[in-house]
Amino acid sequence: MTSIITAIVFLILAPLLGGLIAGIDRKVTARMQGRVGPPVLQPFYDVAKLFEKEDVTVTPSQNLYILAYLVFMAVSGAYFFAGGDFLLVIFAFTLAHIFIVLGAYAAYSPYSYIGAERELITLMAYEPMVILTAVGLYMVTGSFYISDIATSTVPAILYLPGVFLGFLTILTIKLRKSPFDISTSHHAHQELVKGLTTEFAGPVLGKIEIAHWYETVVLLGMIYLFFGFNPVLAVVVIALAYLLEIFIDNTFSRMKWQWTMKSGWGVAAILGFLNLVIVYYYYVGV
Amino acid sequence: MPNNRIRDAIIALSGLVISLGSIYLFATSFTGGSVYFPFPFEPTAQVMFVIEMAIALLLLYLGIKFKQYLAVLLVLVQTAITLYFEMTMAGGLEPVKNLFIDEFSIIMALIIGIIGSLIAVYATSYMNTYHEHHPEVRDRRKMFFFVVFVFLAAMFGLVFSNNLLWVFFFWEITTLSSFLLIGYSETEEATNNAFLALKLNLLGGIAFAASFLYLASVDPAGGLFELDALIASGQSVAIIPAVLICFAGLTKAAQMPFSGWLVGAMVAPTPVSALLHSSTMVKAGVYIIVRFAPVLLGTLAGVAFGMVGAVTFLLASAIAISQTNAKKVLAYSTIANLGLIVACASVGTPELVWAAIMLIIFHAVAKSLLFLCVGTVEHRTGSRDIEDMDGLIVKFPKIAVMIAIGIAGMFLAPFGMLISKWAAIEGFIDAPFGIVFVTILAFGSAVTVFFWAKWMGKILAVTPFGENLEGTVSRGKWVVLSSLAALTVLAALLFPLVSSVLIEPYVLGVYGETARLAQDNIIIMLLMVLLLLFLPLSLYTSSKESRKLPVYMGGRSTTPDLKFAGSLGIQREMTTRNYYFEEYFGEKKLLRWGNPVCILLILVAAALVAWGMSQGVIL
Numbered sequence: 001m002t003s004i005i006t007a008i009v010f011l012i013l014a015p016l017l018g019g020l021i022a023g024i025d026r027k028v029t030a031r032m033q034g035r036v037g038p039p040v041l042q043p044f045y046d047v048a049k050l051f052e053k054e055d056v057t058v059t060p061s062q063n064l065y066i067l068a069y070l071v072f073m074a075v076s077g078a079y080f081f082a083g084g085d086f087l088l089v090i091f092a093f094t095l096a097h098i099f100i101v102l103g104a105y106a107a108y109s110p111y112s113y114i115g116a117e118r119e120l121i122t123l124m125a126y127e128p129m130v131i132l133t134a135v136g137l138y139m140v141t142g143s144f145y146i147s148d149i150a151t152s153t154v155p156a157i158l159y160l161p162g163v164f165l166g167f168l169t170i171l172t173i174k175l176r177k178s179p180f181d182i183s184t185s186h187h188a189h190q191e192l193v194k195g196l197t198t199e200f201a202g203p204v205l206g207k208i209e210i211a212h213w214y215e216t217v218v219l220l221g222m223i224y225l226f227f228g229f230n231p232v233l234a235v236v237v238i239a240l241a242y243l244l245e246i247f248i249d250n251t252f253s254r255m256k257w258q259w260t261m262k263s264g265w266g267v268a269a270i271l272g273f274l275n276l277v278i279v280y281y282y283y284v285g286v
Numbered sequence: 287m288p289n290n291r292i293r294d295a296i297i298a299l300s301g302l303v304i305s306l307g308s309i310y311l312f313a314t315s316f317t318g319g320s321v322y323f324p325f326p327f328e329p330t331a332q333v334m335f336v337i338e339m340a341i342a343l344l345l346l347y348l349g350i351k352f353k354q355y356l357a358v359l360l361v362l363v364q365t366a367i368t369l370y371f372e373m374t375m376a377g378g379l380e381p382v383k384n385l386f387i388d389e390f391s392i393i394m395a396l397i398i399g400i401i402g403s404l405i406a407v408y409a410t411s412y413m414n415t416y417h418e419h420h421p422e423v424r425d426r427r428k429m430f431f432f433v434v435f436v437f438l439a440a441m442f443g444l445v446f447s448n449n450l451l452w453v454f455f456f457w458e459i460t461t462l463s464s465f466l467l468i469g470y471s472e473t474e475e476a477t478n479n480a481f482l483a484l485k486l487n488l489l490g491g492i493a494f495a496a497s498f499l500y501l502a503s504v505d506p507a508g509g510l511f512e513l514d515a516l517i518a519s520g521q522s523v524a525i526i527p528a529v530l531i532c533f534a535g536l537t538k539a540a541q542m543p544f545s546g547w548l549v550g551a552m553v554a555p556t557p558v559s560a561l562l563h564s565s566t567m568v569k570a571g572v573y574i575i576v577r578f579a580p581v582l583l584g585t586l587a588g589v590a591f592g593m594v595g596a597v598t599f600l601l602a603s604a605i606a607i608s609q610t611n612a613k614k615v616l617a618y619s620t621i622a623n624l625g626l627i628v629a630c631a632s633v634g635t636p637e638l639v640w641a642a643i644m645l646i647i648f649h650a651v652a653k654s655l656l657f658l659c660v661g662t663v664e665h666r667t668g669s670r671d672i673e674d675m676d677g678l679i680v681k682f683p684k685i686a687v688m689i690a691i692g693i694a695g696m697f698l699a700p701f702g703m704l705i706s707k708w709a710a711i712e713g714f715i716d717a718p719f720g721i722v723f724v725t726i727l728a729f730g731s732a733v734t735v736f737f738w739a740k741w742m743g744k745i746l747a748v749t750p751f752g753e754n755l756e757g758t759v760s761r762g763k764w765v766v767l768s769s770l771a772a773l774t775v776l777a778a779l780l781f782p783l784v785s786s787v788l789i790e791p792y793v794l795g796v797y798g799e800t801a802r803l804a805q806d807n808i809i810i811m812l813l814m815v816l817l818l819l820f821l822p823l824s825l826y827t828s829s830k831e832s833r834k835l836p837v838y839m840g841g842r843s844t845t846p847d848l849k850f851a852g853s854l855g856i857q858r859e860m861t862t863r864n865y866y867f868e869e870y871f872g873e874k875k876l877l878r879w880g881n882p883v884c885i886l887l888i889l890v891a892a893a894l895v896a897w898g899m900s901q902g903v904i905l
Contacts, residue, residue, distance in 0.1 A: 107747075135724050
């Protein structure tokens, strides 16, 4: 069921692809704001520069947590692209996220501490919808294995429009885009300094960036699963979905954490759950 | 003092014997399937009856002494049922296969034997300190340790009895033991909470006893009093006693609306809590429901009970978010996990029973570790509040790591509880009303991540101040704590083995088909555990040369212990606090929803069974 080759390909290519997406993201964002924007390869220059910087920490243990964050993010992503069990992938992602949160706690600094707490809130906000996404795809394709879901000829999107919309909503949370960037303030705004990542610098911050690239690729891969029956369509939808995220990012200002919770849980409870109930009774049959 | 030392030695020795005994039992019997022992029914049953009546008299005396008239009433009702049964119906009973072992009993025996003994050994040193800290509490340690071992003995009796009357006897002993242990300190609060536990468990006891009246009226020869025969007799006969006994299971497993007693039990010394949560009391409740799972399978009553478990899982997890008291967080997480076990067992498909047994194992190990660690921290720092656990990793590095292992065991990926939750999600999808269960599970599991992770973050925060206080922890405690921490990790590494040797054969024996996780997933999980274990090594290699900087304080001038210059020249101290969201997840607020919903569900289950019986169908 699992393929080692795709896993290795993922491990090598995902950071490149993720960095590129980040570069395009910045370019498009700049154009939306009427700026020229940095070159598309800017994220790579940034990370390369981070790795040249001095390794400074508040406490050495935070480096360990970030290493674990990167490793588990890469491993769970590799397992996703190897075609593994969707639920296990989700739980492994949670594990990876807990590590970055612990890293932020470890520094015992007011900004990173609040960032960590807020990151946990976002985690709690999107987790139900992610699990329901996996469950929905299982109900439609009959398997929890990414390899089966991706190659299934069933047009999953037709059965799961609610789940898909729900997933797009939490994608905004997961990518830490405005209005849901409550834990990191990714536009370096006033409120939280850089929240979760305040106390990270140099190579460690570079690792966080790379982990984020891995994650972006996997998240977009999850969109593919809804359109596995038609790969071309899938790629088009992924591009459109990401553009939509950039658009949302640039049109909404940051909301309070309450709104993050309500959005995440609301879409899970309304779009996700109702969609699944309908699939359960009308398509799968009782 | 020398007297104490002798007692401690005896307890340590007994603990060793009991643990080795349960391991020996496992080593010699795990291949045997179900084995029945025709232990003589009489005169054992008569002895038990005498003891039961003595217990009833004791409880009546205590109830009147403390003016707990509701408890008195419940004791009277239960005794009346038992007496009526003995006088009019028990005469012809002659069950033969009174004792048995099978794979599930062996699992339970290992939990009771090993974890129970470790807790008892830990308690010896804990109780010494406890009495130093609480001179006002009467020293009743003789009674305490006597009851602890009676408790363990009763648990063994419970899991090895095939005769329902005997199961009930041991059931009542566990109720009594927990009653005595919760009330140990004899304060007003302890006494009230002990009686609360007693009353709620007596409700279950009455239902349990009532099932005998039904069984004896259906089958006067008493063949149905054998657990295996009853479960094999089919739903048309077994559903009524199953619902009654599983109701008793709900009370003992502290499901809503009965959850109050387990929270109240927190007033007891910490080893008692550890015992109640991990290896005795509440495990008896879920044990019996797992036993009856095949009878509940496919019935609406089973679904209703399962929903009680699911609602309890969700709401208790949510309540845990709002608690700052570490022991209360542990209590609510136990209630939540028991809810999940109850949900799995009541719906009762093979996959879900597999998940339920896994949950029982992992919960027992991780929760006992957490309780004992919190107990140790409380004794050393005088607080069990999570907010006071800042920088535990600096003050108690080893204990903090153990707490982190325990917490990871409760919710993180390669560890146990999560494997079981995952199996539960997969199991529920194909079960009746599966979508509702799965959705509840998805929300519940997200909530769990929040309250565990923020606690974990609190203890792992490296404060620039604080000194190592660990030297003051006694050697005996270290042995117990490290054993439990090792067990938590081992359980994660060895679970495929436990599954294939014990759980799968049991499920196969009961259902004729079995359940397991896919092989390649197991390999991935094991790789993850190994990866986690090797990660700390990188601390020694990579970060030696990194330069240390103070934390970012917005440009304020800051002292090393994080005091900073506030406005108007005032020195302020930097403090951090976790979110508790009292306004969303408050205890009162959520119980106001949970209790009525669960009461309603239980009534629905009862109504369905009653109506179904009158129509001659099983719903």
